[in-house]
Amino acid sequence: MTSTSENLLRTPLYALHLELGGKIVPFAGYEMPVQYPAGILKEHLHTREKAGLFDVSHMGQAFLAGDTAALERVTSADVAGLKEGMQRYGLLLTEAGTIKDDFMFSRLAGEADLYLVVNADTKEGDFAYIAETLAGVATLTTPVLDAFVPQMLNYESIGGVNFKKGCYPGQEIVARSQFRGTLKRRAYVVRADAPLAPGEEIFAANDAEQPAGIVVQSAASPAGEWSAIVSMQIAALASGGLRAGGPEGVALTVDPLPYPLLLDI
Numbered sequence: 183m184t185s186t187s188e189n190l191l192r193t194p195l196y197a198l199h200l201e202l203g204g205k206i207v208p209f210a211g212y213e214m215p216v217q218y219p220a221g222i223l224k225e226h227l228h229t230r231e232k233a234g235l236f237d238v239s240h241m242g243q244a245f246l247a248g249d250t251a252a253l254e255r256v257t258s259a260d261v262a263g264l265k266e267g268m269q270r271y272g273l274l275l276t277e278a279g280t281i282k283d284d285f286m287f288s289r290l291a292g293e294a295d296l297y298l299v300v301n302a303d304t305k306e307g308d309f310a311y312i313a314e315t316l317a318g319v320a321t322l323t324t325p326v327l328d329a330f331v332p333q334m335l336n337y338e339s340i341g342g343v344n345f346k347k348g349c350y351p352g353q354e355i356v357a358r359s360q361f362r363g364t365l366k367r368r369a370y371v372v373r374a375d376a377p378l379a380p381g382e383e384i385f386a387a388n389d390a391e392q393p394a395g396i397v398v399q400s401a402a403s404p405a406g407e408w409s410a411i412v413s414m415q416i417a418a419l420a421s422g423g424l425r426a427g428g429p430e431g432v433a434l435t436v437d438p439l440p441y442p443l444l445l446d447i
Contacts, residue, residue, distance in 0.1 A: 191211055238299055242324075252320045261296070264288075270287055292401075338444050339441055373403070379400060381396065382427050383396055
């Protein structure tokens with residue numbers, strides 16, 4: 183492991199790992215738990231008899247859109263037959279049919295795209311290989327969650343984190359969204375008449391040159407529109423005229439949040 187304590191990253195569950203007594207070690211550029219106080223044997227038996235949870239936040243995660251069955255070009259696993267809400271383990275194969283890596287893929291409920299998870303150390307190479315092999319047939323996109331800290335996504339308002347107690351993910355870069363206790367960005371729900379994609383930039387009417395936010399996640403709605411969660415400057419909300427993809431892009435309408443925003447965090 184070449185990473186040092188100065189440049190190691192932390193997953194969103196880092197604070198929970200510490201709370202549960204996890205032994206933290208460097209792994210694939212992250213501070214990760216290698217075991218817990220109960221010991222590896224008891225963890226193994228518990229997982230065999232009941233279930234186990236594994237933090238995959240450090241691993242490579244992406245969505246495959248388009249002809250998702252084309253993933254069978256790079257794996258021997260049955261992709262086309264995977265049912266909604268199910269996950270499958272597969273081997274990532276080279277053009278010669280030898281093993282390049284292993285990975286997981288899921289068909290999430292209500293999602294047309296496949297959700298892929300590859301190993302942390304090889305995620306860049308694996309995703310580049312999949313994208314190149316399936317070019318023109320299916321499109322690979324990676325989530326944009328690493329671009330945010332909890333304040334940008336309203337985690338405190340939904341009880342996901344308490345900024346006044348203990349440590350929390352993104353603590354060391356809190357200044358990106360907060361300065362002297364004043365929030366600069368929050369998450370909002372928007373809708374549009376055209377498709378919206380994660381990572382797409384949001385522009386406000388008062389500044390056509392600088393993006394004011396970014397699409398975090400999006401999905402088609404039953405009404406034929408598209409809904410999305412966007413992380414955006416609070417000032418941009420007040421200015422109005424929001425568009426996605428560019429100053430002249432898709433017009434956005436801001437909808438009410440399904441929860442109240444906490445002001446004192």
